[in-house]
Amino acid sequence: MRTDLSHLPPSSPEEIRAMTRRAGLDLPEELMEQFIATWPAFEAMVRRIPRNLDHAAEPAHSYRPLRIVRS
């Protein structure tokens, strides 16, 4: 069984534009083109994250109420 998402095809420029719009970003065309060139390396990185961690593996940043909610 695959443990990550690296088998997925890279997003196309049109898909990157659509995802960016859905994130609420309205970038000037020049900046959008820069981002389209940048995103594939980040996408590949995120897809390498393992997805088969034990269910008991807690996120590394836990909520400590005494440190956030003080009197």
Add this chain to the structure above:
Amino acid sequence: MDPAFLTIAELSRLYDQRELSPVEVTRNLFDRIAAHDSKLHSFIRVTPEVALAEAQAAERELMAGRRRGLLHGIPYALKDIVETAGIPTTGHSKLCHDYVPAADAHLVSRLKAGGAVLMGKLATWEFALGGPSWDLPWPPARNPWNPDYLPGGSSSGAGSAVAAGFVPGAVGTDTGGSIRGPAAVCGIAGLKPTYGRVSRRGVFPNTFTMDHCGPLTRSAEDIALFLQVIAGFDAEDPGSEYAPVPDYAAALTGSIKGLRLGLIEHWYADGAHPDLPPAMSAAVEVLRGLGAIVEPVQLSSLRDYTDCKTTISIAELYAIHEKGLKTRPQDFGRILRNRVLPGALIRAEDYVQALRWRTVLAREQAMALKQFDALLTAGARGVADHADPNQPDRLVSVPSITMPFSVGGLPALAIPCGFSRAEGLPLSLQIAAAPMAEPTVLRIAHAYQQATDWHHRHPDLR
């Protein structure tokens, strides 16, 4: 006496012996900055009025026999993401060009209370991430060993200024290596303390879950003295750890006989600068000669650590910068913008999976530290980069040798261990240990520096 390359420990001794005064040292260092920083751009802003007032006050108190602390009368400078009341804190960015904080960062309050002398605010990669950049309001800092090269980042000005003899110590921040990287390529010492050891309050965030503040100096002994002043619990920083602050200088016994050190050779054995593996082997032999037991240890790949850390970082970075990216994206430097924007497309499950992976990777380090008192590897996989505005961004493509200990939140110190033959640029050794085991890290580094002289070599700025 030229104080340019005196250490904090030496300056303090000379103050005690009335052979140097804080005002004399402060004036001398400002003269040196004025003479040379036009080539290095390590400072964004010098603060002579503040510094001379603090130096005069320190001089009066020291002459009267009142010592406020280990940095009393000692000049230092701050990376310009550390807030200073009444003094602009720009993040080296157009976005905060005119921002003047109302309050000091917590660590600045501690330095002020201890009588240290603020010389100014230092260049950084934009908001401690975007760099090196040539499209910001201030130029990127340069490496004093050769200004055609960069001083690393993101605490670029701190690395440059300390190595250049402008200040004996500086405060940097380290999320993925931003203290250790500049220390490594500038030939000085730089400590990323344990996560939560030094307060982050009043420091512009990069990645909440991995931001650390720490010192850059020219010796391990000075790191101990500087850390003593800035370490400690801060109830206003949710990441701060309530743990006693030990006497760091007391750990500098000079003896490491019997310590067990795990060497993570596979992180630099392939693809590193050709002079690095021999320099590391020589450093290991020095440590063995001092009585340490050094054995190999294998951890996950740098690729794994870099993917985990960077995924977490860009998600948090985007949350921090989302408003700016939506309202004034053109005001970001190109590198910062293109490193932060990907966070807009990180899904919640990606972020949480990366945080869970962090736990797994951190436990791997904890297991290794049950076998060993400390871990050794290189401080950087190469020497300083050439100052080339057209160099492609390598944040994701090139795995980082400093990020593993960011993921672990462990104390990690970079110190010089040689120079490359072709470029004449510094090479570096990195030492890490268990959470809050800064005394162990400093003990090993100090013993190594007692047996070697790499930290006594300084660039010639003529």
